[in-house]
């Protein structure tokens with residue numbers, strides 16, 4: 001295939017139209033939608049409203065509610081281990097607080113708990129920091145400027161979430177936000193600042209004040225690297241166990257938390273970890289590829305915490321809604337689905353269609369922006385790639401027309417580098433985008449101290465639901481994982497004082513299995529998923545081992 | 554052979570894979586289930602460091618498996634773990650000075666300026682420059698240059714002086730961020746206000762509103778230009 005500047009001839013025909021209208025668009029934005037127009041658009045084009053997106057859950061504490069199909073498939077599946085086979089009288093590991101998941105929520109919980117004197121073990125599926133937190137590019141919100149306030153932040157959050165958010169959780173989010181930023185500064189996070197220390201802040205979709213703090217376009221990475229470094233600096237109080245995902249929560253006879261079952265990914269052994277309190281910080285579910293969408297999420301985002309928590313009786317909230325990020329890469333094929341940060345629209349880039357027309361205000365709340373892109377492509381105004389995928393242009397050269405030469409390389413080094421690898425210079429040519437599966441809006445139900453209906457179980461971060469209602473705004477998730485990670489760390493440290501769990505038990509899992517059998521769920525489905533399966537059908541058809549022989553699989 | 558297929562050698566074993574795959578997806582296409590060696594799959598975490606050589610070329614190259622397209626005749630192996638040295642410290646007890654590095658990472662000062670690290674870096678960071686900046690006690694410059702480091706370990710694996718550049722670099726950035734970057738005064742001020750109990754009333758008032766009233770307020774918001 002002949003490519004010029006990374007694009008095919010057919011694509012260039014459309015790029016030329018974009019170039020032709022560019023100048024006229026510098027000063028003029030497409031108007032924003034009213035709440036009513038937005039609602040109508042969502043109903044018509046957002047994937048949440050697509051027939052068959054959800055189905056009714058038939059087991060457990062949220063039986064009867066509508067949940068995204070792919071999640072129901074996992075909730076209506078059997079445990080990886082036979083609860084009768086594992087010997088719970090022998091423990092492989094003991095700790096006060098067991099933090100499950102090594103992203104932003106887990107790392108902050110571990111640091112806070114350790115600093116309050118608890119002995120902590122943090123277990124994670126991949127490496128510490130291999131997490132969605134590491135990938136967040138755009139920024140983190142906090143109302144810490146003169147013209148802003150926690151109340152204005154509150155209104156933005158709750159409007160963005162379609163007025164369905166759980167108010168106490170939003171209050172915690174906005175009130176703790178400035179403190180979180182100060183904490184990160186103390187840890188050494190390099191925020192983008194003016195010479196006098198004033199934070200350089202931008203708008204994000206749905207914000208009424210410029211409160212998006214950033215660290216170039218590696219905001220989450222910068223935060224995660226500092227947090228990881230700090231966790232590693234506490235060897236006396238924090239024990240780190242990598243490649244050891246949890247697969248089941250353990251309770252005691254009274255239903256209190258007593259630990260978890262871990263899976264050693266390398267030796268494939270299951271281990272018993274005893275703990276007085278457990279914090280779930282396992283993140284989201286992008287790797288379930290809801291409705292077949294590609295995803296921005298890391299390799300381990302498979303909803304494990306959701307499954308384990310649900311089996312233990314914690315309810316689900318907002319699991320019928322999913323966040324699709326409006327701008328995932330649609331081209332080149334190697335990076336399809338990967339994120340094009342919203343910050344790039346905050347800085348002046350805008351979506352335009354195949355003939356170079358504006359069609360949406362660039363910073364609508366995410367669901368509305370995404371639905372607008374889907375509408376363009378569904379009504380013949382999209383651009384087709386050589387693999388037949390459709391997308392619209394995100395006109396990046398506008399940024400430097402507005403902010404001056406060099407603004408892209410300085411503000412978006414990750415984005416610039418990624419495209420240059422494929423010969424695309426985003427300072428000169430636009431990039432092709434289409435919505436991609438991004439965020440689990442809902443999750444396990446929590447209170448504002450991250451406690452759940454299971455004594456001793458705390459849940460923080462993307463695995464929990466309610467903070468963002470039916471739609472999360474950019475920058476509020478990074479904020480949420482830190483706010484609630486800290487809160488979980490604090491609450492768990494309080495809880496363990498004077499509590500001793502009794503005998504370890506998997507009674508709750510047995511009960512759940514019984515429910516599954518009662519509705520005749522096929523026995524061959526297991527969960528949690530742990531890692532997505534990208535093995536091709538052709539390979540699988542040749543993997544014919546009938547039984548395990550020794551350790552050779 | 555089909556035009557769109559290339560031959561790659563995963564740890565020496567030949568596989569035919571579509572040419573439009575990355576090293577990571579090509580390994581999966583070939584039938585590997587990756588456990589170590591993949592994290593973000595988007596170029597942000599450094600889990601997928603890979604070394605490779607092209608046919609009839611002596612040069613050992615290094616890159617990220619998730620961001621690099623396969624090429625015909627690629628001999629590759631992943632580097633899923635780097636057994637690198639890392640210092641332990643209490644960041645609150647340090648100062649942003651070269652003395653900290655002399656104590657915690659003395660090998661940094663043995664850099665022979667061979668530039669091998671820079672050539673190995675998949676992020677195109679001028680690694681040698683930041684090492685040299687640390688030696689000169691230019692903490693700000695070292696922090697700035699190393700900012701995009703994703704801690705993949707490839708530089709350290711090639712360094713003849715056995716410096717663990719990326720661990721040195723996270724320390725330099727934390728020192729800069731904590732001690733040298735100007736503090737954000739408006740953040741400090743807002744934290745003080747919150748500690749005094751301010752803003753609670755305003756937020757609680759919103760919490761008490763009906764959905765209808767909230768919607769009105771939401772629509773009435775003024776947007777900062």
Ligand SMILES: Cc1cc2nc3c(=O)[nH]c(=O)nc-3n(C[C@H](O)[C@H](O)[C@H](O)COP(=O)(O)OP(=O)(O)OC[C@H]3O[C@@H](n4cnc5c(N)ncnc54)[C@H](O)[C@@H]3O)c2cc1C
Pocket residue numbers: 100101102103104105106123124125126127128129130131132133134135136137138139140141219220244245246247281282283284296297298300301302304305339438439460461462463474475476477478479481528530
């Ligand atoms: C590409 C991208 C860009 C983003 N940009 C922004 C942004 O600009 N601003 C913003 O606010 N938000 C952003 N987000 C969202 C935000 O980054 C995440 O929602 C947030 O970081 C989630 O943090 P977490 O700690 O809950 O989960 P994660 O950071 O995903 O961490 C979860 C951890 O748990 C581990 N884990 C999973 N299952 C198990 C198990 N069974 N046992 C043990 N460990 C397990 C995972 O491997 C991982 O280490 C972005 C997300 C992505 C993917």
Ligand code: SF4
Pocket residue numbers: 599673674675676677678680701702703704705706707708709718719
């Ligand atoms: S500086 Fe070293 S560790 Fe960091 S990205 Fe470059 S090669 Fe990897």
Ligand code: SF4
Pocket residue numbers: 663664665666667668669670671680681684711712713714715716718
């Ligand atoms: S590879 Fe090592 S010795 Fe060579 S320039 Fe880099 S840091 Fe210095």
Ligand code: FES
Pocket residue numbers: 590591592593594595596597598599600601602617618619620703
């Ligand atoms: S998998 Fe994270 S950088 Fe490649």
